[in-house]
Amino acid sequence: MGDEQRVPYDQLLREARERFDTGKDFTVAVEEEFALLEAESLDMVNRYEDVVAAAEGLPVRDSLAGELIASEIEIKTGRVESFVDVPATIAERRDQLVALVEPLGLVLGATGSHPWASWKDQRIIDTPHYRRNDEILRYVVWKNNTFGFHAHVGVQGADRAIRVTSAMRNWLPELLALSASSPFAESVNTGLHSARTQIFTRFFPRCGVPDAFDSWADYERYVRFLYETRSIDEHTQLWWSVRPHLAFPTVEIRICDAQPDLGESQALAALCVSLVARVARALDDGEPIVHQPHRLIEENMWRAIRYGLSGELIDLEHGEVLPARARIERLLEWVAPVASEIGASEWLRVPEQNAAERQIARFAEGSGLAEIYGDLVVRPSRVA
Template sequence: MPSDAPGFTLGIEEEYFIIDPETRELSSSAKTVLSRAQAQLGEQIQPELQLSQVESVSPVCATLADIRRSLVQQRRSLIDAAAAAGKQIAAAGTHPFSHWDTQEVTPKERYQSLLQQYQQLTREQGIQGCHVHVGLPDPAFGHAILNRVRSWLSPLLALSANSPFWLGEDSGYASFRTEVWMRWPLSGPPPLFASLEAYHGLIHSLVAIGGIEDPTKVYWDLRLSERYPTLEFRVTDICLTIDEAVMVAGLARALVQTCYEEELKGTPYADVHQDLLRASHWRAARYGLDEKLVDVNEQQVIPAPELVQRLLAFVRPALEAEGDWDEVSLLVERVLREGNGAARQRAVYQMTGDMQAVVDFIVAETAAGIK
């Protein structure tokens, strides 16, 4: 499973908040920040749903080192562009206290269409995620790899959980972004598919009945990309740090590689019901790494670190084949030791009692490693 095998490329998309450094509130300054950042990186920097958000899109990468270089370059460019406009950039799944009702939807056709169709859901969509694309060596296997990978998404969510606060309150969740997002049609874990034709047939039917406007509006936590020959992971919050984003990208690719090899060998896998996956994702969003999570393959509830170790054991051969084992396993162990983004945000609030201090912490963590 080396990186020069067909497919198994990597791409990553990150969504960021724009912050007013005086109030620490969200700032609807996307137009100014975008124009400055795009002057450096072009279409790698994109608008997002709200004018207080921007998105970065990496080029196609072959290695984790490539992903890291891209993330460093993009975060640095956005931070510099925001600073030139008197603003800051923050990587968190939710803003700790800004209210959705003070935000403006970006005047772009796609986003205005979402507002027209989904109304209040769109207005309340003040959340941010990280999407990882993994190239498929043979897109004809896409549904089969999806069927296998889907049972390993909850530990990825627990590791990346980075949205504990909502509208100035502790939500009680490690990833409240997940709960906001789960209200949307066609969100959450994907179902099982008997064939690639069944996958595309369902999406065609959803468009035909008006359930979605087009195939890009299938918002499952894992889906076959409509634009690229990739499997797209959409389950995770945006990570506080570049290190954590690299960790998620490495685990995602190793999962695809491992499941591709198992599909070629005909290795049996668990036929996990979609509602069981939803329950496992709910626990990961609720508790992060602090309580027991569900191993849906074994039908067990086990301590979160143990489930993460099972994930590492499952993908270790793929990580070793790419030369990524040392880096990714060390990054995972650091998160288990120091806490995910949600735990670290909470620690700041518990120490200071100040939501503005939490925003300052997020801004600082967003910039970590860009020098």
């Protein structure tokens, strides 16, 4: 179970607030989730424990984590003090993981969903945390064979972190549209650009777009309510697409699909960190950021799930409908000054096609799912 099983939740909340208040701005940690695949068939295989055993005694061991099912593994950059070092760290971690799994006859899948694997064939890993999730969620958690990209960004000040989290809700659809990589699932072309988001955020409780909170006290009242009503027994059971992380003084962005392409993973990290930094700067300077209503953000979320970077998004401030690429290009312009300050500028870009668009185009040309997926397995960055 989580730390809160060893300490009362009131102590957990007090210590979390202290960590935020004494934290540091714009530190970064990136977490990437990968499918473990049999090298020839590209089928998902329950080999997590084998990978961990192979990592014992190696530097990469501390960067590995289990993530629900035994056919999945997460690798973490760990806390990086400045964004300048993040792109190289992402590449290094990917190389370490590829080197670890190759001798085991495995390769790594990094799209938001596996094109044909059945959830019925996947095994929940045997840890107290995931056994508890299995007990609570049952079918909901069994179906969640999805793979994401998470970015933790340090924000100093508990009240400030809550305000940044609330403001970040507005741009979750843009981040999803840019990162969409999962058009295929359960052996079909789903017609979506992010089947992962539909599976995860529409299935799990306390998931997707959170409410806006005005202060730490406002947020803490809600978390206390959940504990006191026995709705949760771990703080990680708030599975929102953006959340303040109580174990770290970070705002965690969780909306993005996994990225098969290293360069696009690095670019996505750059945008996530730059956006958090730009929002924090706006709040510091008194620049107004409207908390858009949940129902309107959800309109854009559906557009991002269904059409991704190929579709349109609504400028909720002006009621204007724009191509998703244009919305994201405007976002890049808005974050540009702060991106320059933190060393992220050179990494910000919108690709001609993102991972979902490339897969959909190849499917339309007649390529099969195995052929398309096979070209997306993660390879060492030194030869990518």
